[in-house]
Amino acid sequence: MELLPLLTVFLLVHAVAILAWTAAARRRQSRCYLLDYVCHKPSGERKVSTEIAGNVIERNKRLGLPDYRFLLRVIVRSGIGEETYCPRNILEHREDSPTHQDALDEMDAFFDEAIAELFAKSGFGPQDVDVLVFNVSMLSPAPSLASRIVRRYGMRKDVAAYNLTGMGCSAGLISLDLARKALRTRPRALALVVSSESIAPNWYSGTDKSMMLANCLFRCGGSAVLITNDPALRGRAKMELRCLVRANIAANDDAHACALQREDAEGRVGISLSKALPKAAVRAFAVNLRTLAPSILPVAELARFAARLISKRLFPRMHASKKTDGAPKINFKTGVDHFCLHPGGTAVIEAVKQNLGLDDDDVEPARMTLHRWGNTSASSLWYVLSYMEAKGKLKQGDRVLMLTFGSGFKCNSCVWEVTGDMADKGAWADCIDAYPPESLANPYMDKFGWINDVDGDTLVI
Structure with missing residues (x-):
C-alpha cells in the first residue's frame, strides 16, 4: 500500500521535470542573438548635393512658382545634409521615365555590396543561412527579390525565404519578428534579415503637395542583419x-x-x-x-x-x-x-x-x-x-x-x-569624427533660405 503513494510522487516529480525541461527548451529556442549587421553605403557618385536637389526640382516643368517654393521650403526644413544618395536614373535625368531594370539595378548594387560584406565580416556564408527575410515596400517583381538573393548567393535548397512588400518604414522590425518566429521551429539556426527601399521607379513628378514630400525625404540605403537562436553562438553575438x-x-x-x-x-x-x-x-x-x-x-x-x-x-x-x-x-x-x-x-x-x-x-x-x-x-x-x-x-x-x-x-x-563588443564604425567610418558638428549647418538654407513661407496647408515633416 505504501508503494502507490511513492509511485504517484515519483510520477508527479517526473512530469514536473519534463514540463520544466520543455519550458526551458522553448525559452532557449526563442532566444534571439544579433551576430552582426551591415548598413549599405552607396558609391560616391550617387550623392545628392544641394545643387543636384535643386536641379531635380527645377527640371519638373509641371511645377509653378508656389510648387517650387513649397518643395524648396520642405528641403530647407528637412534636416538632411549633402551626403545622402539617390538612384542613378535620377542623376541621369530619367526620373520621369524609369525602367524595370533601373529598379533591379538599384537592388543589385545593394545586394552585391552589403550582403557580401556581412558574410565576410561575420565568418558565415550563404550555405549557413536557414531563414531569409527580405523587405522592400515599393517594389514587388517576379520572381521575388528574396528569390533573387537566394539565386545570387547560391543558398541552400531548403532555405526558408520570405519576401515582404508594402509594409513601410516599420518593416525592419516586422522582418525581425518574422525571422525570430521562424527560428523557433529550427533549433540552432541562422537567419538573414535584409531591408531596403526602392527609390528608382517611385519618384513622384506631379503637383499634389501631399505626394511631393516623399521625394524630399527618402534616400537610397539598406541593411543586412544576421541573427541566431543558437546558445552556442551567444559568445560571438553583439546583442x-x-x-x-x-x-x-x-x-x-x-x-x-x-x-x-x-x-x-x-x-x-x-x-x-x-x-x-x-x-x-x-x-x-x-x-x-x-x-x-x-x-x-x-x-x-x-x-x-x-x-x-x-x-x-x-x-x-x-x-x-x-x-x-x-x-x-x-x-x-x-x-x-x-x-x-x-x-x-x-x-x-x-x-x-x-x-x-x-x-x-x-x-x-x-x-x-x-x-x-x-x-x-x-x-x-x-x-x-x-x-x-x-x-x-x-x-x-x-x-x-x-x-x-x-x-x-x-x-x-x-x-x-x-x-x-560593439566598436565597429561600419558605414560611418569615414565621417564619424565629424559628428555631431558644433553647428549643424544646413546647406539648403544657405542656398534656398530666401524662400518665403507658403500657406499653412501642408504637413510639417
Whole structure:
C-alpha cells in the first residue's frame, strides 16, 4: 500500500521535470542573438548635393512658382545634409521615365555590396543561412527579390525565404519578428534579415503637395542583419533581443489612409502623406507603449507612474494648483539606456523626444542619421544603431530601445541588451569624427533660405 503513494510522487516529480525541461527548451529556442549587421553605403557618385536637389526640382516643368517654393521650403526644413544618395536614373535625368531594370539595378548594387560584406565580416556564408527575410515596400517583381538573393548567393535548397512588400518604414522590425518566429521551429539556426527601399521607379513628378514630400525625404540605403537562436553562438553575438512589440491601428480609416500610395488627379502615382499622419502616429505609439512599458520598466517606476496618475484623477484641484504640465509621464530611462529612433523626419524625432521625455543627447543618433543618410525607410534604425556603435556609446549590459513607425498605420518597437563588443564604425567610418558638428549647418538654407513661407496647408515633416 505504501508503494502507490511513492509511485504517484515519483510520477508527479517526473512530469514536473519534463514540463520544466520543455519550458526551458522553448525559452532557449526563442532566444534571439544579433551576430552582426551591415548598413549599405552607396558609391560616391550617387550623392545628392544641394545643387543636384535643386536641379531635380527645377527640371519638373509641371511645377509653378508656389510648387517650387513649397518643395524648396520642405528641403530647407528637412534636416538632411549633402551626403545622402539617390538612384542613378535620377542623376541621369530619367526620373520621369524609369525602367524595370533601373529598379533591379538599384537592388543589385545593394545586394552585391552589403550582403557580401556581412558574410565576410561575420565568418558565415550563404550555405549557413536557414531563414531569409527580405523587405522592400515599393517594389514587388517576379520572381521575388528574396528569390533573387537566394539565386545570387547560391543558398541552400531548403532555405526558408520570405519576401515582404508594402509594409513601410516599420518593416525592419516586422522582418525581425518574422525571422525570430521562424527560428523557433529550427533549433540552432541562422537567419538573414535584409531591408531596403526602392527609390528608382517611385519618384513622384506631379503637383499634389501631399505626394511631393516623399521625394524630399527618402534616400537610397539598406541593411543586412544576421541573427541566431543558437546558445552556442551567444559568445560571438553583439546583442540579445529582450522583447519585441508590434501595434497596428489600420482598422481606423484615418490611420489607414494617412500614408497611402495612390494616383493624383492626373493619374500619376505617388505616396500621399496627409495631415492626419501625426495623430495616427501618436495613437499607434500609445498602443505600443501600453504593452512595451510593463516589459522593460522596473516595478518601482510603474508604481510611481500609477500612483501619480491615480492621484491626479482623484485630486485634480490639488494638481491644478501645483500647475503641473499635463498628464504624468513614465521615465523610460529607468529601463532603457539608449534610444534608437526612426529618423523619419525632424518633426517625427522631435515628437518622440517630447513624448518620451528625452533630451538632445538621446535623439542625437537619429538626428545625425537623418542628416547623413536621409530616411532610408525600413533600414534606417540600423544606421542609427551603427552611429551609436561607431561613437562607442554601447557597453555590455546596456539596453537599447528601437522604435519605428510605418504606413498602415503601425508602431513597432524592440529592446536589445548589449552582450558583446560593439566598436565597429561600419558605414560611418569615414565621417564619424565629424559628428555631431558644433553647428549643424544646413546647406539648403544657405542656398534656398530666401524662400518665403507658403500657406499653412501642408504637413510639417
